[in-house]
Amino acid sequence: MPLFWRIFLLNAVVFVTATALLLGPVTVSTPVLVTEAVILAVGLAAMLIANALLLRIGLAPLQRLARAMTTADLLRPGTRPAAGGHGEVAELITTFNTMLDRLEAERATSTARVLTAQESERHRIAQELHDEVGQTLTAVLLDLKHVADRAPEPVREQLHQVQETTRAGLDEIRRIARRLRPGVLEELGLTSALKSLAGEFSGPSLSVRHRIAPDLPPLSENAELVLYRVAQESLTNTARHAGAGHVTLTLERTPDAVELRVRDDGRGLGGSPEGAGIQGMRERALLIGADLALGPARDSGDGDTGGSVPARGTEVRLTVPLDPPAAATHSPAAATHHRSQ
Incomplete structure (x- = not known):
C-alpha cells in the first residue's frame, strides 16, 4: 500500500475511534473532570505515538536514500542502498540505483574517451618534440661545434658555454618527451x-x-x-x-x-x-x-x-x-x- 494511504487510513482509524468514544461511553463535562482530561491526554498521546511509529518505519528507507545521495561519488563506486520499504518508496530507491548505474557507465565511457584523447595528444606532442625541436637543437649543437673549432680562444670559451646550455635544453626536452610518451x-x-x-x-x-x-x-x-x-x-x-x-x-x-x-x-x-x-x-x-x-x-x-x-x-x-x-x-x-x- 502506498505511504500516503497508510498514513491516511491510520489517522482515519484513530479519529473515527476517538469520535465513536466521545459519542458513546466517553463524554466531556464542563468543567472538564480530571479523569476525562487523563483519558483525552492518553488518547492524544496514543495517536501521536502511532503516527510517529508509522512515519519512522515508512520514512526510514527515504533517510537511507538521502544519505546515499549525499555520499554518492562517481569516482568511488560503492554499495547501493537496499530497496526497502513498500510501494513508491521501494520504487524510488530502485530508480535511484538504476540512475547511479547509468551515470557511472556514462562517466566511465566519457572518461575513457577523454583519457584516450589525452594519450593521443601526449603521443603527438612527444613525437613533435623529438622530431622537430630535438632535431633542430641537435643541428644547432653541430653548428656551434663547427664554429667553435674555428673561433679564436676568447670566443671559443663562450661558444662552449652556449653548447652546454643547448645540450642541457636538449636533454630536458628528451626527458619531457619520455614522460609524455x-x-x-x-x-x-x-x-x-x-x-x-x-x-x-x-x-x-x-x-x-x-x-x-x-x-x-x-x-x-x-x-x-x-x-x-x-x-x-x-x-x-x-x-x-x-x-x-x-x-x-x-x-x-x-x-x-x-x-x-x-x-x-x-x-x-x-x-x-x-x-x-x-x-x-x-x-x-x-x-x-x-x-x-x-x-x-x-x-x-x-x-x-x-x-x-x-x-x-x-x-x-x-x-x-x-x-x-x-x-x-x-x-x-x-x-x-x-x-x-
Missing part, C-alpha cells in the same frame, strides 16, 4: 618502465627505491599504462609537494590482483582537497576496474621499505584485479591505445 613501456614492458621512472625521479634530495616482483602475471596494455601513469603521477606529486626524502615504489602480486604502492616519508596529505592529479588517477583506475586508495603511509612490516621509509607520509595504493570486468578490459581507451602503437 613512455616508449620504454611499449618497448621493454612495465617492469623496465617503472625502474626507469624511479631512476628519473631519484636525485640529491629524493631517493626512490623500487621493489618489483619477478612473478607478475601478464596484464593488458591498458592496465600496464594505468599502472605506469599512476606511479608517474604519484612520484610527481611527491617530488613537488610532499617534501619527502625517501620514496618506495612496490609492485607485487596478491592472490587475486596486482598491487602498486608508492610510499613516501613526506608531510602527508593533511586536510587538503584532492587535486586534478589525484582525480585523474581515480578516473584511470575506474577504466580497468581497479581500486585506488590514498592515505597515511603505514609500516606494514614486510620489509619493502628497506628501513628507509618510516610509518608516516603518504601511501598511494592501486589494486588491479586479475580478472577485471569485461567492460573495463575492452574499454575504448584500451582499443585506441592499442591502435596508436
